[in-house]
Amino acid sequence: MTSAGELWLWKALLGVAIMLGALGAFWWYLMGNPVDELALLRRAEVSTGRLVDTIEDEAEDNRGRVGILYVGVYSFRLPDGQTYKASTKSPSNEFPQQASIEYLPG
Structure with a gap:
């Protein structure tokens, strides 16, 4: 049989474990899977691409002003x-002819 003091300790440890689990789940939700990020840091390969098209788009901000956005x-x-x-967006129509991305092979 456990005493009241030991029972209090187990409840406190269970509460801490639940709080840490909830904090970890919230972190995972906000930041994503840290294992994927680590894999990208360690095994990334780089591919160079070229600009194939530019698009002019009108965008309205929350104040109702219309501005031109280039893609x-x-x-x-x-x-x-x-x-x-x-694709990438820019307020000016100046894009580099080449861009590079990092990706995980396979």
Whole structure:
């Protein structure tokens, strides 16, 4: 049989474990999987892409003002032959002709 003092200690430890688990789940929700980030840091490969298109888009801000936003579309070819497209936004129509991305192979 456990005494009241030991029971209090076990309840406190259980409460701390639940709080740490909730904090870890919240961190995972906000920041993502840290294992994927570590893998990207350790095993990333770099692919260089080229600018294939620019798009002019009108965007309205929360005050109702309309501004022009430029979108640059890049095409990347990986060593295994796969092709990916990615886009980036800019307030000016000046995009570099080449861009690079880091990815996990396989």
